[in-house]
Amino acid sequence: MGAPRLASDKVLEPLKGRDPTIATICSHSSLQIFHGARLEGFRTLGIARGRPPRFYDAFPLAKPDLFLALPKVAEIGEHAERLRKEGAVLVPTGSFVEYVGPERFSKLPVPVFGNRKVMEWESDREKERLWLEGAGVRMPRKFTDPSEIDGPVIVKYYGAKGGRGFILAKNRRELESHKIDEPHVIQEYVIGTRYYIHFFYSPLNDRGYRVGDGSLELLGMDRRDEANIDELYKLGSQEELLRAGIHPTFVVTGNVPVVIRESLLPEVFEIGEKIVERSIDLFGGMVGPFCVEGIMTEKLEFYVFEISTRIVAGTNVYINGSPYSDMVAPGLSTGRRIAIELKRAISEGRLAEVLS
Numbered sequence: 595m596g597a598p599r600l601a602s603d604k605v606l607e608p609l610k611g612r613d614p615t616i617a618t619i620c621s622h623s624s625l626q627i628f629h630g631a632r633l634e635g636f637r638t639l640g641i642a643r644g645r646p647p648r649f650y651d652a653f654p655l656a657k658p659d660l661f662l663a664l665p666k667v668a669e670i671g672e673h674a675e676r677l678r679k680e681g682a683v684l685v686p687t688g689s690f691v692e693y694v695g696p697e698r699f700s701k702l703p704v705p706v707f708g709n710r711k712v713m714e715w716e717s718d719r720e721k722e723r724l725w726l727e728g729a730g731v732r733m734p735r736k737f738t739d740p741s742e743i744d745g746p747v748i749v750k751y752y753g754a755k756g757g758r759g760f761i762l763a764k765n766r767r768e769l770e771s772h773k774i775d776e777p778h779v780i781q782e783y784v785i786g787t788r789y790y791i792h793f794f795y796s797p798l799n800d801r802g803y804r805v806g807d808g809s810l811e812l813l814g815m816d817r818r819d820e821a822n823i824d825e826l827y828k829l830g831s832q833e834e835l836l837r838a839g840i841h842p843t844f845v846v847t848g849n850v851p852v853v854i855r856e857s858l859l860p861e862v863f864e865i866g867e868k869i870v871e872r873s874i875d876l877f878g879g880m881v882g883p884f885c886v887e888g889i890m891t892e893k894l895e896f897y898v899f900e901i902s903t904r905i906v907a908g909t910n911v912y913i914n915g916s917p918y919s920d921m922v923a924p925g926l927s928t929g930r931r932i933a934i935e936l937k938r939a940i941s942e943g944r945l946a947e948v949l950s
């Protein structure tokens with residue numbers, strides 16, 4: 595039957611009769627993306643803000659073949675013609691969300707790996723909840739009326755960058771002692787252990803763990819290091835810290851590898867499967883890497899608080915493969931998996947199903 599067609603002939607025009615160049619912004623997971631692309635024989639292009647970063651000189655196997663240096667990455671649209679001439683296929687990362695924004699990104703006249711429509715579902719918290727709850731995935735409760743609060747909560751300001759400015763409260767009374775004056779959401783604070791699960795959905799693969807017309811792969815899991823929350827307990831109780839004017843923040847500073855109890859894998863796959871199936875109904879499907887971010891409680895119930903519909907930086911801990919991806923193919927990173935999918939789409943004449 596084949597997966598839905600995502601890219602029009604117009605989008606694919608610059609790739610006619612030539613090998614694509616894998617391109618991304620020089621940050622986030624770019625080393626892994628370029629490294630994986632190179633292993634699969636692709637030419638690579640780094641989009642740099644200002645001068646190309648020097649750190650690539652230290653990693654010759656991951657240094658892009660060429661750079662496009664821009665004064666402001668947000669103005670990437672003005673350089674679309676150059677990118678088309680190079681046969682660029684953009685691999686979306688968190689840096690595109692951060693520097694270009696979902697609006698501008700969705701309109702870029704350059705081929706993108708995956709379904710670009712997914713970004714509008716990811717970046718809008720209401721739409722994200724509609725998608726995930728519609729898929730039948732358990733999420734932390736959301737409180738519209740503070741009088742309903744009956745346990746610990748986390749308050750997230752809209753547009754709070756990098757987890758700064760979140761408020762934690764153990765109960766309604768404690769929440770009332772905080773001044774909250776910006777648009778925000780109040781969510782149940784789920785107590786348990788965090789897992790950031792790296793999936794890859796291939797609409798082309800007709801073997802393995804079948805979902806839709808394709809196949810779902812589990813490539814890894816990580817946990818984020820978050821400052822200052824992760825180490826705050828060393829300084830004293832939360833009450834003491836608040837009195838001293840020290841507030842918790844959730845700024846991601848790095849990642850660590852984790853695996854989950856093997857008995858929980860069936861649930862992990864079911865969650866991934868439901869999210870992919872719902873994405874096919876809602877917007878033609880999510881293609882390629884995505885990350886389900888959630889908390890496993892002591893009752894072994896998993897609550898999803900976020901989805902990232904692209905490669906996440908947590909995959910950087912697995913540039914040479916993970917305990918899961920090694921059983922898909924040895925030494926497989928998510929960056930390399932993207933390049934493999936692109937290669938297969940080219941050889942089977944199915945680019946329209948993996949690009950948009």
Ligand code: AMP
Binds near residue numbers: 783784818899900
């Ligand atoms: P977010 O900006 O939604 O990705 O959240 C940033 C961080 O806040 C996460 O990585 C978690 O450590 C924490 N967090 C977010 N939502 C919840 C929740 N409902 N319960 C517990 N912790 C949460």
